[in-house]
Amino acid sequence: MSLVLDFIEFVERQAGNSVQDLLDKVLKKSRMLTQAEAGTIYLLRDGDSDGWLEPIVFQNDAVALEPEMIRVPVDDSSLAGYVALTGRSIRIDDAKDPKVEYPFGIRRDVLRAQGYESCALLCFPLTTFQKRLVGVVQLINRLSPDKRPIPFEAAQEDLIVPMNQAIAGAIERAVMLEEIGRRNDQLGALNQDLEAQVEARTRELRAAKEAAERANRLKSDFLATISHEIRTPMNGVIGMTGLLLDTALDDAQRNFAVAVRESADALLTIINDILDYSKLEADRLELEIIDYDLTSVVESVVELLSPKAHAQNLEIASLIARQVPRSLRGDPGRLRQILLNLVGNAVKFTESGTVSLEVAIAATDAARPSLRFEVIDSGIGIAPDAQSRLFDKFTQVDASITRRYGGTGLGLAICRQLVELMDGEIGVDSVPGRGSTFWFTIPYEIGETVHVAPDAGDIAGLRILVVDDNETSRRIFFHELTGAGATVTLAESAPAGLQTLRAAEPPFDIAVVDKSMPDVDGEQFGRQVRANPAWSAMPMIMASSAEELGDVKRVKAIGFDAYLLKPVRRATLFERIAIAVGKREEKPPPTYRGALEAMHGERPEDGLRVLVAEDNQINQVLTVTILEREGHRVDTVANGLEAVAAVRTIPYDVVLMDVHMPEMDGIEATAAIRKLPGARASVPIIAVTANAMEGDRERFLDAGLDDYLSKPIDINELTGMLRRIGDAKQAARPEPAAAPAVAVGHGPATDLDTAVLDRLRGSVGDAALNKMVAAYLGDVRERARRILDAAGSADKVGLLNEAHDLKSTSGALGVSRLFSLSRRIEEACQQSRLAEAVVLVKDIDGVVDDAVTALTQRFPGSRAVADGSAGGRPPA
Secondary structure, rough: OOHHHHHHHHHHHOOOOOOHHHHHHHHHHHHHOOOOOEEEEEEEOOOOOOOOOOOOOOEEEOOOOOHHHEEEEEEOOOOOHHHHHHOEEEEEEEEEEOOOOOOOOOOOOHHHOOOOOOOOEEEEEOOOOOOOEEEEEEEEEEEEEOOOOOOOOHHHHHHHHHHHHHHHHHHHHHHHHHHHHHHHHHHHHHHHHHHHHHHHHHHHHHHHHHHHHHHHHHHHHHHHHHHHHHHHHHHHHHHHHHHHHHOOOOHHHHHHHHHHHHHHHHHHHHHHHHHHHHHHHOOOOOOOOOEEEEHHHHHHHHHHHHHHHOOOOOEEEEEOOOOOEEEEEEOOHHHHHHHHHHHHHHHOOOOOOOOEEEEOOOOOOOOOOEEEEEEEOOOOOOOOOHHOOOOOOOOOOHHHHHHHHHOOOOOHHHHHHHHHOOOOOEEEEEOOOEEEEEEEEEEOEEEOOOOOOOOOOOOOOEEEEEEEOHHHHHHHHHHHHOOOOEEEEEOOOOOHHHHHHHHHHOOOEEEOOOEOOOOOOOOHHHHHHHOOOOOOOOOEEEEEEEOOOOOOHHHHOOOOOEEEEOOOOOHHHHHHHHHOOOOOOOOOOOHHHHHHHHHHOOOOOOOEEEEEEOOOHHHHHHHHHHHHHHEEEEEOOOOOHHHHHHHHHHOOOEEEEEEEOOOOHHHHHHHHHHOOOOHHHHHHHEEEEEOOOHHHHHHHHHHOOOEEEEOOOHHHHHHHHHHHHHHHHOOOOOOOOOOOOOOOOOOOHEEEHHHHHHHHHHHOHHHHHHHHHHHHHHHHHHHHHHHHHHOOOOOOOHHHHHHHHHHHHHHHHOOOHHHHHHHHHHHHHHHHOOOHHHHHHHHHHHHHHHHHHHHHHHHHHHHHHHHOOOOOOOOO
């Protein structure tokens, strides 16, 4: 047994050797102990099925064999394979003995190649202590001189076989150490190369990112350039088609021209969408963060889209939950763009029913308060599989949508990117055939007060009957009126409304009635109410979704106290109810509109041809809508270069020029226009800007502009300017009559800028100028009174608005001191210096008296108006 222990100890001493070295020494030791002439050690290799035995060490002093010759599978085709398969050791005295049959094959061709016609074999498995097969050892004995095999003795077998576990364990450890060493080497190499690889990959990613950004910028620049290049001739097409439509055409020619104009407008919309999207893709679109009035934004959107909705017989309305703050800080222009897109889509894809825009507080944590906007329609709905890709660029639900409704498929993609730019999210809930709800949430920040909330106190406590067949309209009327403290009863039809009136105790204070109801409409309801002595004195207001010619006159004759177009603005609704029940007096019309209506009696028949130069698409839409409602013909361009090209081509009556635009700004464009040959150079140009700081007016006039408007545009101020330009266009221009001599430096006449008055007389003529002065004198003391009232109640916003209006009218007529004082009051309010503004207001009465005296001295015919102006109403 000492030989066995010696062998095991020998094996243990080889622990640090490689597998090849270990097996070589183990095989030599085994041959020495058994006096075997040759031998092979196989290691087990894993295969697709049972594996195979790989000859790692082969020892034969007389013969050299290739390993492939003695590689064997683990099966019964060979002795070694069989031992591996069964795990048994086998001793064969004579492998060539024909009398013995073996359950395995003997590869006699290999034995013969080794020089053995016959031999004795001893083969045993190498298994670890855990009974795991590692390999097989096969020994071949020496031959006797007569070439007969010398069998292995049982003692030799008993000596060798117990050593298999020691050999197997040593092999397993050696294999494992080699593997560990190999992997350590690989790991070391990887570690050495890792930093270089990371750096190389980082460089690649950085280069790829820069290349992608560069490609994106190039793509966006290309889109912007192409859009600009296409838009320039498109504006020419639109403008010249407009001129063509102003000529005498037969019906067929006019239809052709209208089709060209509508197609050009549609193409321009597509181009604008692509340009907007390219700005977003290139990260060139930034949000403008200012204070704004949410109510104004929401109501302006539904009001702007109401004509299209009413043309399709749709109800359109808006509803802002009571807890939603109205004064916010953010980008109202981009919010309006999102809402216009979503509400416009809802109107486009809804054939009947209702479209509503609703705003509420989103269910979010207090740390990040958000608003939820919902656009709800009763339209065609969207299939579930299409909803997931709605907000992808250039996507429509299916091709038939594009064919039927048009569009680029960019609108919703732009909405998604704008919402994400505001840190919000957007989505849709829809059921085919049952309508859709497009929603988005955005965080909000409370802004400073930017408007005076409508005084709802006058309708608190009133009992109001609302008669309307549309459930959404009833819900909105109920929400607004009960929020103002009124008690509201709803009726879904005219007969139900009459029944409610009969049962009312006490009677209602006022009724708000929808015009278009089935069976019995609003006008019939009104006649029945007025025919009943019990209700004949009850005030009534009609609300209509579609105005028709003669509506106002007809409903007034029936006995309605007011006629309102849906969607009804909240402030307008409260005001008209308060006036109808006698709690407020009818306000005089605004200065510009009132004075000019007094002069003309009605809007001039011939509108102006106006060019609007504005790069913001939403501002374009708003301005065009305002001007077209006033009867003007309008074209739009998106930058100064296009404005110059348009004026060079088309004889415009006036240009509204945004100051800040890409490519060429408004100041540069004005300078270029003033250098054009002929009459084009003298076209009136009005600057439109978000800036309204001291010195802006002078700077714009010095740059060649004729006047300026500050954003948001005051509709009355804009229409007043255009009316004056229209008067100048239509009126004959006689030589200015000699003005009454007024001694310079004597009394209040020095309040007047005679150069301004002379320039105005040259533009509009004596008769129109006298009427404008009379209208101003009829209103100026009332404005001064409102300024004093606002100052007395510390109403900064009211004071700012009144001072701004007085500044504008006084500046237009050259009333210098009053213009200067009202401008200083306005600037103090803009900069939140209310105390300074209140001190300035103390001089208002004296400056107004001087201005009135100066104007009546220069325009004697206006004295009677000034003396009788206690009511503040311009002459009829």
